Amino acid sequence: MSFDFLNECILVFESDNEANFIYNNIIRKGFSIQLVSKPCVISSPCTQCIKLREEYINMVKKESEKNDIKIKEIYKIIKNGYRNSYELISF
Incomplete structure (x- = not known):
């Protein structure tokens, strides 16, 4: 099985505080993610x-x-030229 690790996704949380909390924890571990x-x-x-x-x-x-x-x-980010679309991923 082949994976394309350049694919980007968006993770949505219940609140901004939760998104910020997880973001800060992951950044401290040295991973490259964006809020x-x-x-x-x-x-x-x-x-x-x-x-x-x-x-x-x-x-x-x-x-x-x-x-x-x-x-x-x-959501998986689907790049369509200048605009992106988003595909819901089941997990």
């Missing part, structure tokens, strides 16, 4: 989400579970 504004096309009360490479998803899921924080949704 970004949630795209308008994604429906959620949370306004911030974590953008990361697909290969980091399991590590962030473990960190979230360890801190009793639920990841609400995960």
Whole structure:
């Protein structure tokens, strides 16, 4: 099985505080992720989400579970020229 580790995803949390908390914990461990504004096309009360490479998803899921924080949704970013679309990933 082949994986494309350049694929990026967005992780949506229940609140901005949870997204910030997980972001800070992962950054302290030396991983390259971004805290970004949630795209308008994604429906959620949370306004911030974590953008990361697909290969980091399991590590962030473990960190979230360890801190009793639920990841609400995960979206794969589909690059379409100047615009992105988002595909919901079941997990």
